[in-house]
Amino acid sequence: MSTAVELLDQGHEVDLYDSRTFIGGKVGSFVDKHGNHIEMGLHVFFGCYSNLFRLMKKVGADNNLLVKEHTHTFVNKGGIVGELDFRFPVGAPLHGIQAFLRTNQLKVYDKARNAVALALSPVVRALLDPDGALQQVRDLDDVSFTDWFMSRGGTRESITRMWDPVAYALGFIDCDNISARCMLTIFTLFATKTEASLLRMLKGSPDVYLSGPIKKYITDRGGRFHLRWGCREVLYDKSPDGETYVKGFLISKVSFSST
Numbered sequence: 476m477s478t479a480v481e482l483l484d485q486g487h488e489v490d491l492y493d494s495r496t497f498i499g500g501k502v503g504s505f506v507d508k509h510g511n512h513i514e515m516g517l518h519v520f521f522g523c524y525s526n527l528f529r530l531m532k533k534v535g536a537d538n539n540l541l542v543k544e545h546t547h548t549f550v551n552k553g554g555i556v557g558e559l560d561f562r563f564p565v566g567a568p569l570h571g572i573q574a575f576l577r578t579n580q581l582k583v584y585d586k587a588r589n590a591v592a593l594a595l596s597p598v599v600r601a602l603l604d605p606d607g608a609l610q611q612v613r614d615l616d617d618v619s620f621t622d623w624f625m626s627r628g629g630t631r632e633s634i635t636r637m638w639d640p641v642a643y644a645l646g647f648i649d650c651d652n653i654s655a656r657c658m659l660t661i662f663t664l665f666a667t668k669t670e671a672s673l674l675r676m677l678k679g680s681p682d683v684y685l686s687g688p689i690k691k692y693i694t695d696r697g698g699r700f701h702l703r704w705g706c707r708e709v710l711y712d713k714s715p716d717g718e719t720y721v722k723g724f725l726i727s728k729v730s731f732s733s734t
């Protein structure tokens with residue numbers, strides 16, 4: 476849909492096909508026959524999502540985000556609450572360093588080992604050399620975050636009490652299974668940009684507050700949605716110089732027929 480917005484702005488004609496009955500993919504939602512909004516669980520928008528904010532502004536949805544206080548809450552067994560509190564008069568990276576040093580979510584020993592692991596990570600390099608750090612992070616795609624973190628001195632307790640909850644909150648899988656690249660990419664942004672770890676939450680369901688306004692922008696400019704139409708095949712060819720290019724899509728109406 477964001478591509479459709481850009482193409483329409485450039486004067487192209489746009490048709491969008493989706494095999495589902497509602498628009499927006501994972502950012503979509505619909506109302507069921509009992510009046511409940513059914514959605515995928517997408518609520519969290521970090522301060523570093525500048526492209527999304529630009530798109531929301533363009534479609535008039537920029538006031539649909541509620542800014543959360545700059546602190547992250549861990550609700551532990553028994554209702555014991557831990558905090559990773561980024562509120563600090565000075566910005567990145569000091570606000571993050573003090574948050575990790577002061578957090579009550581980890582014991583002093585785990586905190587110290589955590590600090591060593593983070594100090595030895597590309598996150599620190601990112602403060603001086605962001606491009607070099609991101610390249611280093613990309614090379615960590617074939618190692619799990621747990622293996623990477625523990626090889627740098629981090630503890631299993633930190634994984635269980637802090638990093639697994641952080642991964643789940645980001646909509647990721649657990650640290651034993653997710654690559655170090657995913658986790659360290661977002662931490663690098665957190666360490667270098669004060670706003671990056673500041674969350675915004677959508678005011679309500681996406682079809683009202685996010686995909687809906689984008690849809691309106693698209694249809695107001697002549698874009699067309701075709702729901703329950705699926706792409707069956709991507710048609711491609713080779714140009715005389717050997718380049719493969721897409722020449723079309725085979726689209727058909729979705730049917731539940733088994734034949």
Ligand SMILES: Cc1cc2nc3c(=O)[nH]c(=O)nc-3n(C[C@H](O)[C@H](O)[C@H](O)COP(=O)(O)OP(=O)(O)OC[C@H]3O[C@@H](n4cnc5c(N)ncnc54)[C@H](O)[C@@H]3O)c2cc1C
Binds near residue numbers: 494517645705
């Ligand atoms: C539980 C969860 C929580 C998340 N939370 C957040 C969050 O808080 N913040 C955030 O920024 N990101 C979040 N994400 C990630 C974000 O939702 C995705 O990165 C983003 O929506 C991907 O957009 P997309 O358009 O590439 O794909 P999708 O949103 O997956 O859209 C693909 C669309 O293509 C359609 N389709 C598939 N195959 C065909 C076919 N053959 N023919 C026709 N149509 C087809 C599908 O029906 C779907 O509508 C979350 C993801 C999940 C699963």
